[in-house]
Amino acid sequence: MTPAQNSHSIESTLLSVRLKERIVRGGPMSVERYMDACLSDATAGYYPSKQPIGAGGDFITAPEVSQVFGELLGLWSYAVWQSMGSPEPVIFAELGPGRGTLMADALRALQRLPGFIGCADVVLVETSPLLRGVQQETLADCGTGISWRERIEALPPGPLIVIANEFIDALPIRQIVWRGGQWRERCVRIGANGGFEFCDGPVVASESLRRDAQLQQLPESSILEIRPAANATVAALADRARQAPLAALIVDYGHEATECGDTLQAVSRHKFADPLRDPGAVDLTAHVDFGALKDAAEAKGLRVYGPKPQGALLLELGLEARLEKLCEDATEEQRDALVSGTTRLVDPEAMGLLFKAMAIASPDIPPPPAFGQSA
């Protein structure tokens, strides 16, 4: 662990001071603004200033657990491209590529299949300059040109295939609290001990919420989470789908239907931490509400498939056959690592059930592989 990743880094302390200044001047700040600053502040934000992923970082993700994950997502993308009529060119984009491992594994699998690589325009959507550098290194020998964009809206026009693993969970959430028969924005203020603490903020008009949130009879203090940036991502996909075929595979951890509950969590060095301590130094995420994502996509005229458990997705995409093939040429030690990695991806007790996959596509293409029917 380098000093830059120490939870009491100078950057984190300075971000704390800046956030407190903002609160003193403007009053309590919403959880969404707090989370956004912690994750994205240009100098001290978690993603712009840290290399968080992997055994030496704060958390580990599916592509870092096993190469098979990215390879199978590559095969999924190939089959989708074929189902679109093998358009040329096709934009092959990844949202939030982390260390670039998923894309490297996907491209390696795609190199072995005819046609795709030659006509794919590979684009990574990444806001962190630091992680862009890491991705550049990981993908230096990937055999095809890569370009970067900061925002999904800036992707080149044309038929589009998108993959995104643990991207949505990193987008800021709003939390609203059911208190005394009203919804209130959950905010962050400065507590008596000088640290940050949660508090209730302004009343939120219930007409602005999804219908199921309006209708529920909820216990006092229930928390509902809303993710405006995820809706914006879906809206950007929908804009694209109006012009050319589109398919996106979103894999993340979360729940299938909208539920109340506080899922904001901080992780540091593979352990849970306090989300209100050390802003910018710890990873902040919250469960993905796949129900809300589905509603947002369908409201924009997109077709939604799933979500289905990550384990089921990978098994249907041929995980066992791929594992057997890899084991053929492996040493015993490598074989053990391959088996334990792939097991972790599909095991219901590990990542197999909590992580889910949802496909979002334009209505004019057939159901994507591993998603027989539209939801």
Ligand code: SAH
């Ligand atoms: N997909 C990777 C990494 C997930 S971590 C993996 O599976 O290993 C989240 C990633 O999303 C990081 O690369 C982070 O920098 C990026 N990110 C976070 N917010 C973003 C945003 N608003 N736009 C683009 N990328 C973002």
